Amino acid sequence: MKKHIKKVAVIGSGIMGSGIACHFANIGVEVLLLDIIPRELNDKEAKKGLTLEDAVVRNRLVNEALAKSLKSKPSPIYHSKFASRITTGNLEDDLPKIAEVDWIIEVVVERLDIKKQVFEQIEKYRKPGTLITSNTSGIPIAFMSEGRSDDFQENFCGTHFFNPPRYLKLFEIIPGPKTRPEVLSFLNTYGEKFLGKTAVVAKDTPAFIGNRIGIFSIMSLFHAVKEMGLTVEEVDKLTGPVIGRPKSATFRTVDVVGLDTLIHVANGIGENCPKDERHELFQLPDFIKTMSDNNWLGSKTGQGFYKKVKGDKGKSEILSLDLDTLEYRSKKRANFASLELTKPIDKVIERFPVLIGGKDKAGEFYRRSFGALFAYVSHRIPEITDELYKIDDAMKAGFGWEHGPFQIWDAIGLDKGLALIEEAGQEPAAWINDLKGGGETSFYTVKDGATYYYDIPRKEQVKKPGQDAFIILDNIRKSNEVFKNSGVVIEDLGDGILNCEFQSKMNTIGGDVIAGLNKAIDLAEKDFQGLVIGNQAANFSVGANIGMIFMLAVEQEYDELNMAIKMFQDTMMRMRYSAIPTIAAPHGMCLGGGCELSLHADKVVAAAETYIGLVEFGVGVIPGGGGSKEMALRASDSFRKNDVELNVLQEYFLTIGMAKVSTSAYEAYDLGILQKGKDVVVVNKDRQIATAKAYAKLMAESGYTQPVRRKDVKVLGKQALGMFLVGTDSMEAAHYISEHDKKIADKLAYVMAGGDLSESSYVSEQYLLDIEREAFLSLCTERKTLERIQHMLKTGKPLRN
Template sequence: MNRHIQQVAVIGSGIMGSGIACHFANIGVRVLLLDIVPRELTDAEKAKGLTLEDKRVRNRLVDESLAKALKSKPSPIYHQDFARRIETGNLEDDIHRVAEADWIIEVVVERLDIKKQVFEKLDAHRKPGTLITSNTSGIPIRFMAEGRSADFRAHFCGTHFFNPARYLKLFEIIPGPDTQPEILEFLREYGERFLGKTSVVAQDTPAFIGNRIGIFSIMSLFHAVKEMDLTVEEVDKLTGPVIGRPKSATFRTVDVVGLDTLVHVANGIRENCPDDERHSLFQLPDFISSLMENGWLGSKSGQGFYKKVKKDDGSSEILSLDLGTLEYRSKKRAQFATLEQTKTIDNVIDRFAVLTAGKDKAGAFYRQSFGALFAYVSHRIPEITDALYKIDDAMKAGFGWEHGPFQIWDAVGLDKGIAMAEEAGQQVAPWVGEMKAAGAASFYQVRDGATYFYDIPEKSHQKVPGQEAFIILDNIRKSNEVFKNSGVVVEDLGDGILNIEFRSKMNTIGGDVLAGLNKAVDLAEANHRGLVVGNQAANFSVGANIGMIFMMAVEQEYDELNMAIKYFQDTMMRMRYSSIPVVAAPHGMCLGGGCELSLHADMVVAAAETYIGLVEFGVGVIPGGGGSKEMALRASDSFRKNDVELNVLREYFLTIGMAKVSTSAYEAFDTGILQKGKDIVVVNKDRQLATAKAYAALMADRGYTRPVERTDVKVLGKQALGMFLVGTDSMHAGHYISEHDKKIANKLAWVMAGGDLSEASYVSEQYLLELEREAFLSLCTERKTLERIQHMLKVGKPLRN
């Protein structure tokens, strides 16, 4: 049967419950969010004369929890308007309404007795066939289903979201003893396709997959720091971005999550996994016990492994915990020779062989920690899951690891990984030796653009399922390469569609990338049907190469700078007016020039987590790659009969002038950077390139025709210019902006007004591009602009001068 999820009931409105409710609202599902009824009035309620029977009182807990979640940073919701899809209620007055839901998700306190009471009530009200799942992080699913109806048990399982539900991609599905197989398959597909998650089916074992391996890694490290005489700073240096982990690394992550949360899960594993070969590792080290006794739990208690303090001069300082004395001290810089050797290695996966070969303390640390990890994960199959790729998927999606344990093992080499485990005093599982004896030298293989994993029962490599919906550039880059230079790779995606992938640092746009874009359009026009501009790095593009701009401006090479800006503009126009459809696929940070590129594509297929905006004001210039022109053009296209056109233009002006950056792709529709009816958003970033390719092919199939160049852009001339100049004058007079901010804003006003034309006129895009380029160049001659660019290059943050 076809199953459709139109309404979800979420039971429990805490941080996790409200986050899950918001994420379902993100994807367009109606949500009923329920929680318990308060037993006492607050002082404020008493002052208002309310009683315990008043609906506002009875819904107080759920309403306050949701309101708190919606105000939190980062936001759990793509757009504040989406919160209207969530309706609140309580478990006494509204529990009968769970009969309206297609899926009921329990997210109450982690106590089996309370969960079983809730399930008894839900079983009495749910309609037969309704999905019912628990978001438990470790309570056995089989215990929760005891005593329930046959229909309940058949449709019941665990669905473990990771917090925050919007941002962390792991979605663990844990079957109960009676869960129908088709329910598991539906949830796996729904998680991938609609929720944008990496769905992983786990066994019903303590902590499931992600937390079992993640907590092992942290506990292993806790025991190692004293043995290896490592500081908090050194560990966080070694376990952060250098190995493809989040910037918060280990100890900062524990502070954010809460030490008590980690200890709770670790204790659960120790108590419930007596046969785990590393059982003793889950016993808390003395320094962790001391932190728990002191209540130093991290951010929630104001101090943990780090502590922020005020200095005498009013500034603040972050202190680090000395693990020997348990006293706070000033942070020490961590440096290791081995890490220095990896600075020129851009691809994280290529660093592991160097890191584990290091001759210093860092090398010893990596051999010890990875050796222990390799042995541990090898023993977890089939205990926690039936396939090794699911462990890698879980760690990447749930803990933000760029590469999973078996991928890292492949990177260092099978034999070396086994030796590292033995050096760490551990033995790998017997199946690894059997795999080696059978002639397999790696856990993964790539063949014909697809990834294959070593299937232990089959004793051979099998294709990872579900890849048909994805395009994985790492798998096809070499075999499908059409063109390559130092900044881009152009790949053939098949079906007549090319992809151009930026490969520069942070995917900045410089001369090599622009040359690659022109070449890609030429190739697509000559022998293909369409072009996608997309990559699978952390960010789409942070913008133009401002280092190059800075050097030209400092050397006063204005002719060369003018040519460079014109080359950027011409490339954007080449994309727009090519004879094939061009689809941009932005994700992550898409700033400045990256945003301008998206503005000039025929269509944008944006990942939901796209933070896009024209941020050039932060470095003292206006958008110079067609962005200023494009905002004027889009304002013109937005003018409607009887509109106050100045107000419409002002909104587009402010998008640039305030350097607005959307906190999701959906917010970019509000700023006019994405366009309704033309651009779309995909929730699952893994499907983005395949979706972009499909739309490029669809446009080609429908008979794509090269657009006619625009000469009908309505600009308002002196009328708009006067309004803008008065506005910037008053903002400066009120000390809201600096003198240089005013100068930049006035330059932008000149462009978007079309200059000082005596009346509203129709102009061409080229006319506006020339105004834009002239304004950009003139700002590059300003000392304060150069100060702003230099500051951004040095510290990565804008300077207000």
């Protein structure tokens, strides 16, 4: 099915509708967002003498909803200017406009009667062949399209986005009784390729895949928590990052989503799944009923499992709910011996065997919860899906789990998982015995760089579909490894392209990473065509290893520190001026040194969710790995005839001086960190390494020529330096910055002005690197800089001193 989506209509502008509209605007699609008209005037409209017939009144609900969404944090949109792609309207005046769109998405209230009324109106104006989908989270798709035309039903299905649509990747596609296979195939491809989603085709069962397993997991925990005598804080400690789940863990997540939402879905499963073998778990515990009766629904009502209050001195405090007394109290620190044992284990997947072996309450909790989860997911096949990998994909993409249930079971071991099921008083589904009886020992295997999963009907491992567009580093690391040290792994991506993958903690850039980068360039120049610097961890890199810098500075090993910084600078310049194209593939946090690396690549292939910036001011220094030099160079390249060059330079200066970090890759263009016409953005992070490889190959085969080192960087000397120093004096005098902030800013000003040259001059990059390094080292001798670095190492937060 060949179809181009140029324009979509979103019917319903609530939290989900506006979020979906924003995400389509994110990817460049024109959006028509419609909602009902108000039934009465508000006070403001009445005072102005407006009537219900005025356009501003008729579109008030949709406009207010979209404005509220655009102001929310985190933002639903990649860049504020993308909001111009959304046109608003109302269902009475503007519904005929849906005849012009390629896809209509219904996102109205979760009531079947209302949805059917909306579809009846939509069919009056919808042109034949237009896609029509519902974002329902649980109403059977078969019921919604009853009575509609054949063309409507053939092009109709469910498309369940998860909230917030920009950030949660799960995109469940649920066919109706007459949905054409071509429609499902198109939506699956479009969701993955254009929307950047993990698309999963689900069966038309209550709550589909993600919510069926996710709500079971939460409800199972609700029933277990009081039996085991666990507190809210303890449960969130046990179900958070330690097992690869979001920081909000369980109870904080429920507060954010809303207890009423969870109750609605749980009740729906309870009412519509009477044959579920764990049906009793979907009945609400007494403490949940009480919270609902008290309207303690979470963030939306100001209190849920947690409550934010102000103390006597005006300082905010987060209280937590005592599940026994149902009264709020000060939070208690949660500690478990089992968790201490996992601290040296960086990879989450390797922690599970340790956690279930714990002798304390944590170990008991994990054995009980995983035993129940393994049994439950085994019984959901073939009820909610025929393929086990879809359950894992749904939990990872919809609930932010790093590993799905069957992946965790593999990590623990098939037999140990069966023992946990028995210990939990449950039984596995019959197909598990077939798997074991057939000699299989795991649900997944990796062959020839591809993931295979156990196919239940065929009783054998088959290749997971949809991998051809991806390069999965976990799958190729061992077989394609070319070099490895403690900081990096260098893999052969094929077609003459190498990949340098960081392996340090938080992907910080220290000595081993620098050595690995140089080795990668050596290998690529000798035997390959190009180099990608990319990884598939949570973050590309949080920057240089400031712990190493702190140690050298405290011990006053300035010669060694100078050599380390020069090595960093020289490596960045090697990337810039190597004989092969270098492609950086940043994603997630890309800060400080990670940003400097990206600045020096021939091309950046950034994931849309890239938060990139030069943040060195937060630890009391300036960018010392070529970042200060590079921003001065980019300012120089931006100078145009009749420009006020000082103003251009100032913008680049402020990007560093204010430690600006983009909230998406698209904002990085505004900061001068990404360059239009050169760097590109991919929405689906899973495609990033493959896309970067393709660009490296294209550049190499198009006749890549090693660049010539620059000696033509225009710097403005005393003219710029004087302007910057006057500015920092004013800022300090007005108490906007501290004395030490001023000292750092003045050092940066000196570098970006090219020193105190008497007039504008042309200088080399090396000249700027030398004065950058000198400024960096001088700041490392300052006590207040060391205090800032130490505070960052201890707390992870910047210190203002």
